[in-house]
Amino acid sequence: MASIVQFENVGLRYGSGDETLSDISFSLNTGAFYFLTGPSGAGKTSLLKLLYLAQRATRGTVRIFGEDAGALPRTRLPGFRRRIGVVFQDFRLVPHLSAYDNIALPLRVAGVSESDIEAPVREMLAWVGLTDRGRAKPPTLSGGEQQRIAIARAVIGRPELLVADEPTGNVDPDMAERLLHLFDSLNRLGTTVVVATHDFHLLNRIPNAHMMRLEKGRLNDPTGALRNPPRGAA
Amino acid sequence: MKLSLNPNAPDRRLLDESRRTRAMTWIMAIMVFLTVLAGALGLGMFAATAQLDRQLAGRLTIQIVEPDAAVRDSQVKALRTALPRVAGVTRVAEVDRERLAELLKPWLGDTGLDPDLPMPAMIDVETRGGNGAVVEQTARAIAPGARIDRHAQWLSPVRGFMTTMSWLAVGLMLLIASATAAVVLLAARSGLDTHRDTIDVLHMLGSTDVQIARLFQRRIAFDTLLGGLLGTVAALGLVWFLQSRMALVGSEMLSGVALQQRDWFLLLLVPLGFALLATFAARRTVLRALGRTL
Ligand SMILES: Nc1ncnc2c1ncn2[C@@H]1O[C@H](COP(=O)(O)OP(=O)(O)OP(=O)(O)O)[C@@H](O)[C@H]1O
Ligand SMILES: [Mg+2]
Numbered sequence: 271m272a273s274i275v276q277f278e279n280v281g282l283r284y285g286s287g288d289e290t291l292s293d294i295s296f297s298l299n300t301g302a303f304y305f306l307t308g309p310s311g312a313g314k315t316s317l318l319k320l321l322y323l324a325q326r327a328t329r330g331t332v333r334i335f336g337e338d339a340g341a342l343p344r345t346r347l348p349g350f351r352r353r354i355g356v357v358f359q360d361f362r363l364v365p366h367l368s369a370y371d372n373i374a375l376p377l378r379v380a381g382v383s384e385s386d387i388e389a390p391v392r393e394m395l396a397w398v399g400l401t402d403r404g405r406a407k408p409p410t411l412s413g414g415e416q417q418r419i420a421i422a423r424a425v426i427g428r429p430e431l432l433v434a435d436e437p438t439g440n441v442d443p444d445m446a447e448r449l450l451h452l453f454d455s456l457n458r459l460g461t462t463v464v465v466a467t468h469d470f471h472l473l474n475r476i477p478n479a480h481m482m483r484l485e486k487g488r489l490n491d492p493t494g495a496l497r498n499p500p501r502g503a504a
Numbered sequence: 505m506k507l508s509l510n511p512n513a514p515d516r517r518l519l520d521e522s523r524r525t526r527a528m529t530w531i532m533a534i535m536v537f538l539t540v541l542a543g544a545l546g547l548g549m550f551a552a553t554a555q556l557d558r559q560l561a562g563r564l565t566i567q568i569v570e571p572d573a574a575v576r577d578s579q580v581k582a583l584r585t586a587l588p589r590v591a592g593v594t595r596v597a598e599v600d601r602e603r604l605a606e607l608l609k610p611w612l613g614d615t616g617l618d619p620d621l622p623m624p625a626m627i628d629v630e631t632r633g634g635n636g637a638v639v640e641q642t643a644r645a646i647a648p649g650a651r652i653d654r655h656a657q658w659l660s661p662v663r664g665f666m667t668t669m670s671w672l673a674v675g676l677m678l679l680i681a682s683a684t685a686a687v688v689l690l691a692a693r694s695g696l697d698t699h700r701d702t703i704d705v706l707h708m709l710g711s712t713d714v715q716i717a718r719l720f721q722r723r724i725a726f727d728t729l730l731g732g733l734l735g736t737v738a739a740l741g742l743v744w745f746l747q748s749r750m751a752l753v754g755s756e757m758l759s760g761v762a763l764q765q766r767d768w769f770l771l772l773l774v775p776l777g778f779a780l781l782a783t784f785a786a787r788r789t790v791l792r793a794l795g796r797t798l
Contacts, residue, residue, distance in 0.1 A: 324708060326798060344713075344795065352710035362705050366520040376709045423709075 273297040280330035296496040308484035355429030370404040394422035413440040532731030540739035546673030555760035692789040717790040732775025
C-alpha cells in the first residue's frame, strides 16, 4: 500500500525555545483513517500544521503526495493545498461571508464555475444539518454550528487528504457521531483522514482506524507500527 | 475566481467591503485633477510653441541699407526675382515704402518723408521647412550689405520660456504619478494588514498569490478610476473655463495655447493611465508581501 505522507525524524521549533515536536517519524497509508490523540499542548495542532503545509519543519523530512514538502517552491503550494481539506481547531471561517459562501470557498478558489457550485454546497449544508442557515454570517452562529460549517468547507472539494483538528469539540455527542460518519463516508470514497481529538468515545466508532499518540512533542509508537505500517493494513 | 463585471460576483465579496474607505477615491481624484491640469499646461505650451514655430520660424526680413537709391533698387529687384526660386520660399514681399515712412515718422518727424534721405528697403520672406539659411546665402550673394533678421531669433527667449514650462509640466506629471504609486503601495500594505485573516484562510484553501493580488488590484483600480474620472471632469472644466476667459483677451499668442480636440482626448487618457499604474503598483506590492509568507 502506498503512503500519502511520510515524516522522517521531523523536528519543529517555534522561535528559539525547545522543540515543540521532536524526532517524529511515521507514514500514513493512502486511504486509511487515523486518530491523533494526546494531552493538551502535546503538539497535535503543530503536527497537523506540518501536514497541511501551514508550517515547515525545522529539521527532518516531510513528504506529502510523494514530494519533499520542505523543498516545494511557493508557486506549487496552492496546488498541494487544494488536495488537502482542513478543519482548523479555531474554524477560521471568513466572518463577513455567509455560511454558504464559506462552504463554497474551496470550489471558487479552484475556479469551479458558479453553476457547479450550488448543488454541492446545498448538499453539504444538508449533511451538517444547517440547510436553513446558509445565509447566516459566522458570528451569528453558535460554536457548534460554526464548526459544522468549517467541516463542510473542508470536505466539499473531496480532498485526497483530510486533516481535522478537534472537529467535534463544540458539538453534542449525537452531532459528533454524525460528523464522524461524514468523515467515514469520505474515507470510504478514498480520502485519507487524520482526526486530532480528545474525545475517547469517538475512537471506537471507526473500527479500522489507526491510533497515533503524541506526548510532549514525541510520537508514542512503541511497536513501530506507525513508522513501518504493516502491509495490507486499513 | 475569475474577473467579472458583476458587482455581486462572489469573488467581489471575498474582502470585507465594510472595511473599505472612500479615502483612496478622494486621493486619486486630487492626484488626477493635478495631473490633468499639469497635462493641460504642457499640451497648451507645446501647442503654443508649435504655433510660434509655424508662424515665425520661417520668417525673415531683409533690410537693404544702401545710400545709393539706384543700387538699392536694383538689389531689391534682383532679390525679388531670385528669392522666390529658392526651394521652400512661399512669399516674398517688399514692405511698402510709404508704410515704412509712416512707421518711421514718430522717430524722424516729417523729414522722414524727405526723398533725399536714404531709406532702407525691407523685404519680408516667408519660408516653409526652415530654409532660412539658403535664403540668407542667396540674399548675401546679391546684396552683401544686407541686414538679415530672422524672426525666430528675437523670439527665442519666449520660445525658451515656453519650452521650460512644457518640461515643467511633464516633470509635475511624473512627480504626481510616482506619489500616486507610493500611495497605492501604502494602501495595498494596509489592506493586506486589514484583511490578513481572510488572506490566510484563502492561502490555506489553495489560493495563489496572483488570485489574492487580483482582489486588491481590482479594488484599487476601481477606486482610482472613479476618483480619476471625478478629478478629470473637474480639471477639464477648469481648463475649459480658463480657455474661454483667454479667448476674451483675444491675444494671438494666447490663442495658440488653446487645446485641440486631440489634446482633450489625451487628457481623458490620464485617469485610465492612473488606473493602470495603480493596478500595477498594487499587484507588485501584494505579490512582494505575499512572497515573504509561507
Ligand atoms: N505559533 C506558535 N508559536 C510559539 N509556540 C507555539 C505556537 N503554536 C504552538 N506553540 C506551542 O507549541 C506547543 C504545542 O502546541 P499545539 O497547539 O500543537 O498543542 P495541541 O496538542 O494542539 O494542544 P491542544 O490539545 O490544546 O489543542 C504548546 O506549548 C504551544 O505553546
Ligand atoms: Mg491543538
